[in-house]
Amino acid sequence: MITINHFINGKYVAPGGGEYLDGFNPATGEVFTKIANGTAHDVQMAVDAAKSALPAWKAMPAEDRFRILNAIAEGIETHIDELALAESRDQGKPLWLSKSEMQRASQNFRFFATAAVQFASESHQTDTRAINYTLRQPVGIVGCISPWNLPLYLFTWKIAPALAAGNCVVAKPSEFTPLTAHLLCEIANKAGLPPGVLNVVHGLGSTCGQAIVEHPEIKAISFTGGTATGKHIASVAAPMFKKLSLELGGKNPNIIFDDADLTEAVKTSVRSSFLNQGEICLCGSRVFVHTGVYDAFKSALLQEVVKMQVGDPFDDKTRVGAIVSKPHFEKVLSYIDLARQEGGTILCGGQEVKPAGFENGWFIAPTIIEGLSAACRTNTEEIFGPVITLIPFETEEEVLEMANGTAYGLAATLWTSDLKRAHRMAEALQSGIVWVNCWLLRDLRTPFGGVKQSGVGREGGWEAMRFFTEPKNVCIAY
Numbered sequence: 001m002i003t004i005n006h007f008i009n010g011k012y013v014a015p016g017g018g019e020y021l022d023g024f025n026p027a028t029g030e031v032f033t034k035i036a037n038g039t040a041h042d043v044q045m046a047v048d049a050a051k052s053a054l055p056a057w058k059a060m061p062a063e064d065r066f067r068i069l070n071a072i073a074e075g076i077e078t079h080i081d082e083l084a085l086a087e088s089r090d091q092g093k094p095l096w097l098s099k100s101e102m103q104r105a106s107q108n109f110r111f112f113a114t115a116a117v118q119f120a121s122e123s124h125q126t127d128t129r130a131i132n133y134t135l136r137q138p139v140g141i142v143g144c145i146s147p148w149n150l151p152l153y154l155f156t157w158k159i160a161p162a163l164a165a166g167n168c169v170v171a172k173p174s175e176f177t178p179l180t181a182h183l184l185c186e187i188a189n190k191a192g193l194p195p196g197v198l199n200v201v202h203g204l205g206s207t208c209g210q211a212i213v214e215h216p217e218i219k220a221i222s223f224t225g226g227t228a229t230g231k232h233i234a235s236v237a238a239p240m241f242k243k244l245s246l247e248l249g250g251k252n253p254n255i256i257f258d259d260a261d262l263t264e265a266v267k268t269s270v271r272s273s274f275l276n277q278g279e280i281c282l283c284g285s286r287v288f289v290h291t292g293v294y295d296a297f298k299s300a301l302l303q304e305v306v307k308m309q310v311g312d313p314f315d316d317k318t319r320v321g322a323i324v325s326k327p328h329f330e331k332v333l334s335y336i337d338l339a340r341q342e343g344g345t346i347l348c349g350g351q352e353v354k355p356a357g358f359e360n361g362w363f364i365a366p367t368i369i370e371g372l373s374a375a376c377r378t379n380t381e382e383i384f385g386p387v388i389t390l391i392p393f394e395t396e397e398e399v400l401e402m403a404n405g406t407a408y409g410l411a412a413t414l415w416t417s418d419l420k421r422a423h424r425m426a427e428a429l430q431s432g433i434v435w436v437n438c439w440l441l442r443d444l445r446t447p448f449g450g451v452k453q454s455g456v457g458r459e460g461g462w463e464a465m466r467f468f469t470e471p472k473n474v475c476i477a478y
């Protein structure tokens with residue numbers, strides 16, 4: 001049994017209330033970790049540690065901050081195998097995928113280490129009368145709250161820019177997948193991160209997470225998770241005038257035009273539908289296919305998807321691992337039932353799988369559904385599992401209306417060889433991100449985030465550095 005304690009002031013500490021939560025291996029259904037069930041008292045200790053560390057951390061020369069953050073990136077790289085094993089055990093995802101996510105976690109630190117030394121602010125000359133310059137000062141103590149789908153990848157995506165900008169952090173990973181964040185703390189210590197600069201608390205969102213959001217000395221909240229949680233967090237933080245960055249849910253369209261390179265579109269759609277069991281906020285769960293290629297696309301996609309191996313996350317051939325938790329597994333299955341009730345036809349999957357040796361795990365076969373209206377619940381609510389729907393369309397106007405017809409607006413993908421159409425569609429899609437003839441091709445400098453109920457604010461590159469700093473205008477008369 002692995003015990004996951006808080007990391008406060010550079011040390012692992014037991015929860016003040018002495019309580020622990022069970023942590024499950026989703027592939028076996030077994031409890032393998034005990035997770036500190038943090039309270040407001042533990043969050044207060046983390047804030048106290050952050051407060052003591054803040055003056056020295058924000059005054060530290062950027063070059064020194066760069067060296068420490070870069071050493072954390074190297075530490076992650078050195079421990080990639082161990083971290084990837086832990087991630088797959090905790091989350092259920094295939095090991096090959098965990099390895100690439102651990103590389104990205106390291107890259108997040110490397111990227112923002114360099115941001116610490118490259119970040120700059122503006123100056124404005126006001127005629128011959130004055131010079132204005134902008135100071136970009138750390139916000140102070142910031143809260144970072146992350147979800148369970150890409151645990152270390154998203155945890156580091158938040159804490160690296162927060163630290164690079166000179167803040168001290170109180171962070172909470174998801175209670176479903178806290179293990180890699182726990183291991184990261186040791187790496188941060190070895191890299192020379194001063195005690196109190198990064199504090200990680202564990203526990204339930206409704207108590208430990210809530211205490212972070214409510215704490216008056218935590219001045220900004222960077223949150224990634226569900227839209228309902230984001231709405232609640234905003235209702236608590238906004239009246240306290242905290243800075244807020246919310247990365248929320250999605251119901252993303254993947255649009256295949258009749259002039260698309262179908263081979264590429266099918267190959268990538270297999271990934272954009274089912275990578276990480278479909279538990280990626282960017283997955284294209286509504287696949288709109290032009291009637292001219294609908295049958296060809298459908299049969300080619302089906303041919304690939306029925307071959308996908310579901311099961312043991314540690315088998316290299318596995319393409320679809322376990323669903324993160326029993327409640328989420330049940331939620332996804334309930335949406336498949338809903339699709340049936342709404343009149344959908346299940347083309348493949350549609351049920352749980354019990355792979356040999358993993359009969360107590362939570363597995364769902366990759367599922368493709370057709371025959372549903374774009375406006376039904378299955379096609380407008382986020383399922384966040386290995387479930388996609390196929391929807392035919394005739395015209396650009398029709399597909400745009402359907403693609404934009406949900407409350408979400410995170411990421412859209414379109415496949416076409418017509419450049420003018422790509423520009424028209426990219427302009428008109430209500431979405432924070434548009435991928436044309438590709439998916440999940442990431443450049444860490446680009447703004448990342450969604451519109452409508454998919455979020456508020458952007459992460460990535462200078463956007464993240466701006467979020468984690470307060471601009472102050474200084475006007476000096478000549």
Ligand code: NAD
Pocket residue numbers: 145146147148149150154172173174175203204205206207208209210211213224225226227229230232233247248249250280281382384410449450454455
């Ligand atoms: P969730 O909202 O249940 O939990 C996310 C985090 O918030 C967890 O750490 C949880 O403990 C914490 N939390 C819960 N209640 C809280 C409260 N009252 N106060 C403070 N913290 C609280 O989300 P989840 O189920 O872990 O993640 C899945 C969701 O995340 C999906 O909707 C998915 O689309 C979304 N997501 C979005 C992005 C993005 O970049 N937009 C990326 C990944 C996941």
